[in-house]
Each structure stands twice: as structure tokens, then as C-alpha cells.
Amino acid sequence: MVFTLTTPLYYVNDRAHLGSAYTTLACDAIARQRRLCGESVLFITGCDEHGQKIQRTAEAAGLSPQAHCDAVSEGYRQLWQSWQISNDRFIRTTDPRHRSIVEQFFARVEANGDVIEGRQQGWYCVACEEFKDDPHEAQDPECSLHRRPLEWRDELNLFFRLSRYQHQIEQLIRQDGFIQPQNRRREVENFVAQGLRDFSISRVNLPWGIGVPGHSGHTFYVWFDALLGYLTALLEPGDEPDLQLLSERGWPASLHVIGKDILRFHAVYWPAMLLSAGLPLPKRVFGHGFLTREGQKMGKSIGNVLDPQQLLDKCGRDAVRWYLLRDIPFGDDGDFQQQRFIDLVNNDLANTIGNLLNRTSSMARRWFADAVPPAGGAKASSHPLAAAALQAQELSEQAWERLDLRAAAEAALQLAITANGFLNDQAPWKLIKQEGQQDQVAADLYAVLEAARQVAVLLAPLVPELSARMLAQLSQDGEPCWPAALRWGLLQPGLGLPEPQPVMARLELDDPL
């Protein structure tokens, strides 16, 4: 069984913003966690590259649409590389094989009688690429979102007969766990309950898109193109594009992670399309929240957008990953606050976790010949830190199960806090000065080092680099596997410890990002 996980395919109208980075980072953590558990993972991301908006943006820049898409999607690819995103695929909807997949998919849907012609007329926003509901007689209406004039359109388009799938979709979204988080479900339920209406799947006079076979002049509109990118992405490099192949290549998706704004399309339109094409349905759709910045919506007009590349350059991967995944409840809206960002990174990562390892390793080296001390009774599962570690592991597992990345982070952090407290209570720096307490000190330090190792293992999906640095400080090599690496007492007494180096530098930011 392959765990197939997708981010949305990002629209290349503009370069990546923090929101896309957030989604991708979260997916990366999920993908890493699954891999650690030994699952076979197919992590898909990519770009959606067709549409009128892109055509016009390219024209405005004096580029061909293809050249524009090449440039922007390359920017995405490089961005994800510099964030060390572990995606297995990067699909572009201008990939030649994608055209073939779309055509095959459409052929199935059409053969199923689910494509009809319909007239669509009204005011159209090019930026939204959608028809608006302003009355026909409106004078110079403008789009409330983009504050740009609407264009009058009167087109003959192709429609997908979504209305035929009313019942099946109702059943689907009623399933527990299909739509997550749970509190988004009702919104979709109500939408469906109003009665599903056929939706248009083509546009005319829009050359920058995939032509609809047998309907000259029509190109596919976003959903019949972009969503199918999830399918094309499954193909391996040498594969001929063939829908038949997909079940062997990881379809259906186990999880689509998306922003809450496109939940409807993924939870209603997409499943209906798949039903029509005779393909299995994704297992779950997770709609996460949006990020604001210091309480304000991010936008070009306000001039407060946070560029992911710049954020990375100034702060580093671990810091940003930790802040976004640990502090923002995955699924709810969140606010990026610079001071809080700095506080959390410094407190959690540098002070609590980094310093725990540093202080303990330092004592172990000083009093036990630069090595892990003899464990004595500390290997017992009844040791208080063993119990704390077990609890952290359980909390972590439950958290990952429900995609509560925040709780997963807190579980690891809590273990470090407990270990710091234990150290203070035991005060080995006092005991060591007393006669006959050598064994006790050894056991205490062993327990704390082992707890630090577990913290590192638990952190691996969230902040992989920090985790690796911690494990290196503990002379552990190789990928930590879950749950094997979480067994208490794996740390080998006598193992040499390298000179302690801070594993996480404190973040100092004088200027606003």
C-alpha cells in the first residue's frame, strides 16, 4: 500500500507565497512521518499552469505563456529544493503526458453521458476566472475580490453533470474522516444539500489550455485540468500515460491537503468526476487554514507579504518549520507574529531542547570519559523518564493519526521539559561531589541522554535537520525508524560522545522580516 499525499498544484500566476510554503511544509512533515513508520510514500506537488490569467500575465511581461510558466514553476521547484522538501514528484500541467491523461479522463466521462453543452452568460472576472452573479443590467460592475472591472461573456460551454452525483456525494461526505478537520464538514454538507448543479468545464477562445477533444474551440477549464494533475503525477518517468496504470501507481490518494478555500472542489467536484471516470476516490481531504501576518491579511496592496525564500535565508528551515507547525493549529487560521516566532524558536528549540542535550552531554563527557555513562537502573521501563518518553510517544502517535502537527510537536517538547526538570531535581553536579554517588550520577545522566535521543527521534518529521544534529551529538547514525527507535534504552553505554556543539542557534532578528 502506497501512501499518496498531495499538496495543491500551485497556480503559476505569481511566485510562491508563504501560504504555499506552509501547505508544502506541513505535507513534508506528514510524508516524513509516514516514511519513518516504514510506509511507502508518494508525495506529490507541482504547478497548475493553464488559464487566461496566466496567458495575460505572460503577455504583460512580454513572454510566451510557456516561457512564463517555465520560469515560475522553476521558481517553485527551486524553492522546495531549498526548503529540502521531500516530494517524490513535481508535476506540471503543461507536461505532455498530462494532456493525454486529461483526454482519456474526458473520454470516459463523456462516454458516461456526463458532458453536456450549455450556455453561460454573465459578468466574468479574469482574475478569478469565474462568472460572477452581478445582474445583467449592471453598469461597469467590478469584482469585489480583485476590484477590477468585469467582462461581459456569452459563451457556449461544456458542462459536467454534477447533478447526477447528488446521492453518491452526500454519502461520501457523510463518511467520518473524509473531510477534515471535522468542523469544515457541515459547510460542505450544506452546500451539497442545496442541490448540486452542473458546472462548466470548458472555456472558448482561450488558447492557453488543453483542447477538448471533439469540441474545437474549447479548452478545459481549471478543474478538469488541474485536478487531474494528481493523476498524471503518479506516472513514473518511463510510463506511457494511461489511466489503467494508475491503480498500480498509487491511486487513490490517501490524503489531499489543501487550503480551506478549495475544499468544495476537492470534496465534491473531484470525487464526482472520479466516479464518472470510474476511478476510486481519495481517502481524505484536509482543508487547512490561512495565515495572516501580525493580525492582517497578507497582500501586495498592503505590502506585508512574507517571501518564503527570504524567510528561509534569514531564519533557516528548522526555525520556520517549528514555528509554523508547532504554533499554528493545522486546520485553523493562524497569525504569523515575528516576536512569537523568535520567542518560540529560542525557548523551545535552543533553550529547552538544544540546551538539554548540551548540558547533559557536557556532564557525561566530563565525568565519564567522553562517553555515555553506564545505565545502571536507568534502562528499566519503570524509570520516570522512561515513562515520560512512553507517554510522549503515545501522544505523538495519536497526534499524527489525526494530523495534529501541533500536538505532535508539543509531545516532543514536553519530554524535553520533563527531562530538564528531572535534571534539576537530581542535580548531578552536586551528587558528583559526594562520596559513592558515582553510579547514581551515571544513571541519571544516562536517562537524560536517552530522553534527549527520544526527543530527537520524535522531532525527526517536524524539524529533520535539528533532529539529525541531535542524533549526531549522540553518536547515532542512520534514519531513526518508528517505533523501533523509540524503544527505551537503546543508547549504548560506553559510546563515545563528541564535543558538544549547540544544535540550535538562537534567533536574533533586529529588523522586521
Added chain:
RNA sequence: GGCUCGGUAGCUCAGCUGGUUAGAGCGUGGGAUUCAUAACCCCAAGGUCGGGAGUUCAAGUCUCCCCCGAGCCA
């Protein structure tokens, strides 16, 4: 206009089917300590639980109305 989800300590949030003095982290203030990245550990703050009305022996937790924020639909 209809619907959905939120509105709990300065900040970010926990509070399951209503029931002892409403909790955590950060920030702030005080104390302790020296192994450590001036790090760690302990203690403290008294927040009308958005506002109002109601149900109940008892409501942050249920009902209704209103206000604010986000989103979906029209």
C-alpha cells in the same frame, strides 16, 4: 441576505456527554541554582469565559437574540 466556524488571562490556545477554588505555553515579576546556548528549575498574576436574556439545584459548557472576526453560498 442564508449557512459554517471562531470570539476564554497582555499574546497563542486547552477546556469530552453542564457540577469542587476556569487550565497550559509565551511574555511579565520574584526566587533558586551553576552542568549548560545569561540557558535550566520553582513560585506568582486574580481573566465580568464577546454582550444580553432564558432553561437548570448548577452553564465557559444547553436555548434564543445581538455584536465582532474568518470562510462558504446567494
